[in-house]
Amino acid sequence: MIKDMSLKILAILVVFLCSSAFSSTGSYIQIPFLNTQVNKERVFEISGQVKSGQGLYQALKDVSIENALALEIINTLRDDVEFSKLKVGDQLKAEYNFQGELVRFTFSQNPAEKHLVKKSQGHWVYEFIEEPTFWESRIVNGELTEGSTLQGVLLEEGFSPETTNNIVSALMCKVNFRMHARVGDAFQALIQERKYKEEVIETRVLYTAYQGDRAGNHETFLYQDEEKGSTYNAHYTQDGQALIRSGLRYPLSRLHVRSGFGWRRHPVTGRRTMHRGVDLRGGVGKPVHAVAEGRVIQSTYNKYAGNKIAIRHRDGSISYYMHLNKRRVNKGAWVKTYQVIGTVGKTGRVTGPHLHFGFKRPNGRWMNPLSKRMIATPKLSGKRFEKLKVQIAQIKGLIQDLRISKESPYLLAKIPNIEFKEARFSWPDLSQVMGDELQRSPASVTL
Numbered sequence: 001m002i003k004d005m006s007l008k009i010l011a012i013l014v015v016f017l018c019s020s021a022f023s024s025t026g027s028y029i030q031i032p033f034l035n036t037q038v039n040k041e042r043v044f045e046i047s048g049q050v051k052s053g054q055g056l057y058q059a060l061k062d063v064s065i066e067n068a069l070a071l072e073i074i075n076t077l078r079d080d081v082e083f084s085k086l087k088v089g090d091q092l093k094a095e096y097n098f099q100g101e102l103v104r105f106t107f108s109q110n111p112a113e114k115h116l117v118k119k120s121q122g123h124w125v126y127e128f129i130e131e132p133t134f135w136e137s138r139i140v141n142g143e144l145t146e147g148s149t150l151q152g153v154l155l156e157e158g159f160s161p162e163t164t165n166n167i168v169s170a171l172m173c174k175v176n177f178r179m180h181a182r183v184g185d186a187f188q189a190l191i192q193e194r195k196y197k198e199e200v201i202e203t204r205v206l207y208t209a210y211q212g213d214r215a216g217n218h219e220t221f222l223y224q225d226e227e228k229g230s231t232y233n234a235h236y237t238q239d240g241q242a243l244i245r246s247g248l249r250y251p252l253s254r255l256h257v258r259s260g261f262g263w264r265r266h267p268v269t270g271r272r273t274m275h276r277g278v279d280l281r282g283g284v285g286k287p288v289h290a291v292a293e294g295r296v297i298q299s300t301y302n303k304y305a306g307n308k309i310a311i312r313h314r315d316g317s318i319s320y321y322m323h324l325n326k327r328r329v330n331k332g333a334w335v336k337t338y339q340v341i342g343t344v345g346k347t348g349r350v351t352g353p354h355l356h357f358g359f360k361r362p363n364g365r366w367m368n369p370l371s372k373r374m375i376a377t378p379k380l381s382g383k384r385f386e387k388l389k390v391q392i393a394q395i396k397g398l399i400q401d402l403r404i405s406k407e408s409p410y411l412l413a414k415i416p417n418i419e420f421k422e423a424r425f426s427w428p429d430l431s432q433v434m435g436d437e438l439q440r441s442p443a444s445v446t447l
Contacts, residue, residue: 306347
């Protein structure tokens with residue numbers, strides 16, 4: 001009897017010691033024979049990261065989340081996280097209770113932002129957590145030397161391939177580097193870096209300029225809409241001309257990819273299937289635009305695609321728009337570029353409102369529609385053009401401030417994140433941010 005009791009107490013001690021090695025928050029259960037408690041809600045966690053060649057499902061398996069549960073997690077996250085931008089090193093953390101049930105999952109693409117999914121009353125609930133960050137601005141100047149290229153010089157300056165590509169792409173529409181670039185050509189870029197504890201987690205290029213005897217003088221300015229992900233966010237000339245040579249327009253004014261092109265696990269059936277298009281997030285009733293002019297060859301309904309429209313374009317390619325709430329054009333109609341052809345809905349076999357956008361080549365083969373050159377508009381007009389002019393003035397003022405700061409000791413101001421308001425967009429007022437310090441010091445301020 002004594003021996004059996006000793007073994008029972010020893011077993012309980014092992015359970016207690018193992019559980020105490022993990023998190024100690026949440027609800028608790030009482031251990032018989034011992035005056036202690038064991039965590040019932042959050043007992044242990046498994047951390048991982050996205051590896052080369054992995055999709056999200058494979059990455060979730062690395063933190064012990066299997067397909068059925070992974071599908072629930074992804075469906076909860078897909079309206080707030082663009083999995084099409086999944087990259088190597090993205091962080092995942094799964095937290096399990098004493099019964100081995102998943103209670104919390106965290107996905108993070110940078111150390112300042114976390115996408116949290118947790119169980120609440122039997123349902124998965126999404127929460128976004130953001131740590132304080134600040135923006136800093138700097139000007140980059142340089143010139144081409146013998147045997148150098150703009151891309152090579154920028155990479156040598158320490159810029160990431162993504163930032164380098166943004167600068168070069170903005171200028172390529174105005175400068176023929178192959179024909180007109182010459183030794184001694186000068187370039188300039190205004191860079192803004194978002195930092196978290198001195199670590200750069202985001203970079204945007206506000207301005208680029210190029211000057212050369214053969215290439216001429218050119219400037220580009222970044223236009224930023226109020227809504228994050230707006231398809232109008234791009235570089236423009238001072239008169240509002242979009243810096244993109246040609247292309248289709250986007251079907252929605254905001255771009256958020258819920259599910260990309262290619263093989264995926266279907267969000268309803270859970271089966272691995274080929275996704276012949278992209279799912280774009282959109283609220284019910286949001287206008288859907290034709291990406292190019294053409295003839296409507298389908299305007300119909302079926303139980304899988306819901307309300308569906310297909311348009312054949314001049315080059316023989318066909319664009320598809322599915323799960324519409326309403327169809328506003330009929331078969332045989334000729335539509336113009338960016339004409340409203342329907343509204344976003346959730347008809348057919350779906351988990352929620354979105355637009356399925358597909359594209360067939362003239363040879364009839366499906367392709368990733370986002371690999372086609374896309375454009376929101378060839379030229380800004382109306383309120384957006386007026387807003388661009390305001391932003392250009394602010395960019396030029398910032399460049400002037402940074403130039404002056406090089407000529408005298410300067411005070412570095414860490415400006416917190418800028419929130420875009422629906423009414424209007426504006427840069428922070430430096431006099432309000434710095435207060436009396438700005439008046440006492442002749443220094444300029446770096447944003």
